[in-house]
Amino acid sequence: MCLSFHSFRKLIASVLFLTFFFTGCKNSEKRTVKTEEITFIKEGELSIYKPGTDVPVLNLNIELAETDYETQTGLMYRTSMKENEAMLFIFDDVAMHSFYMKNTEFPLDILFIKEDMTIGSFQENAQPLDEGSLSSKVPVQYVLEVNAGIVAEKGLSIGDSISFQKL
Template identity: 55%
Template sequence: MTTFKLKAGFFTAIFCIFFSLHSCKEQPKNIVERAPITFTKDGELSILKKGTETAYIKFDIEISESEYETQTGLMYRSSMEDTQGMLFIFEDVAMRSFYMKNTEIPLDIIFIDENMHIVSFQKNANPFDEAGLTSTVPAKYVFEINAGIADSLNLEVGDLVQFQRN
């Protein structure tokens, strides 16, 4: 009887170990793929050369106002058309600092004051660079466009910016 109990206990233990090991078998991992983030046109932005009243260039803009939108900005985007940009709108005028964490495309960052004049630039910001890119004077708005466009359009401090929402 004791031998039967030992054998039964032994087989029960083996059975439990076998099934516990089998149930611990690694399950296939779910791979989550990030859907591409596409441009959403929220309005248009025009830049007027200082001293003129005619729009020099127009951009389609995506507007960023919420905390989440401001924190993510153009992150995780693989491209943007040269006629597109992102306009960040802040509640106050302050020194602004941006970085390129998780930003895949090089950018020109344009700082704009409360009177809608360009006051500072950070040109040719490198993708994925986490160094702070700061305005040289306080700004209320920040406009991001593809790198090199600010120079190709000869944008300057003092140029006037106008925008309208859709």
Template identity: 55%
Template sequence: MFLKRFSLPFIFTLSFFNFSISACKDDKNVVTQTEITFKKEGELKITKTDSTAITLDIEIANTEFETQTGLMYRDLMAKNQGMLFIFDDETERFFYMKNTKIPLDIIYINANKTIVSFQKNAKPMDETSLPSNLPAKYVLEVNAGLVDTWGLAVGNTISYTE
């Protein structure tokens, strides 16, 4: 008698559970990802110690969602484009490449808008922590290899307009 009382609800629960799995399994809805395209929100100028400058169109990440998402899910970015992350405070930063399809150079910049460090050629889809090693208030992401191509160095400065 004890077994019969608990077996029937148990069997009913299993039957319902299997039905739910079958219903989901047969669902033919396909989720597609919307292509994310570059949206110019400002311009950024990097001034080198020899006074030469590089100008970029930038997207700005300054909300929690934007800073957490960054350049994830993008297929490409033009050479003259980048994403500038603006934080409220200056502290050591740690970035990673989760769900980021394109290799990047990550440029860490302090509150005085001076470049303090780089993480070059960050590998797509890699979740390894990429630290600034020094306090940073801003982070600029550009296509991998551009830090070397442009000859950027610690001590170069940035300015930007929104």
């Protein structure tokens, strides 16, 4: 096979282009965006009590969601939460509130808490990344998200009360 000088230059240019192209693509695959893990920030403490008792059945460190941004984001983009940690959502109004698990990567029990600080309803074992609506079923002012299984493990029920303090 005989190549002219011009054809030879085109062949070399093509080989060089393909080499650089595939090398660049290969290297770009190695470039991943590393996101920093969102860490829990203890902003208070919360206890849950059975009616008529002064001894809590559960004590938790809580992170608070009070602003619109904190309320909308909640526990999204986190991979886990320690057993003694929870997030407490504090709303200005008493209303029906709905939550979903969009961008939440681990299962939760969601406790809907009425204005009088008693549990009005709950959603056990809400599944990660599920965008279905989880309604409070009754008007509430607070919502507590804990790791899935806590409601059953501690025998929590409607009418149990909470108390919390901000740090």
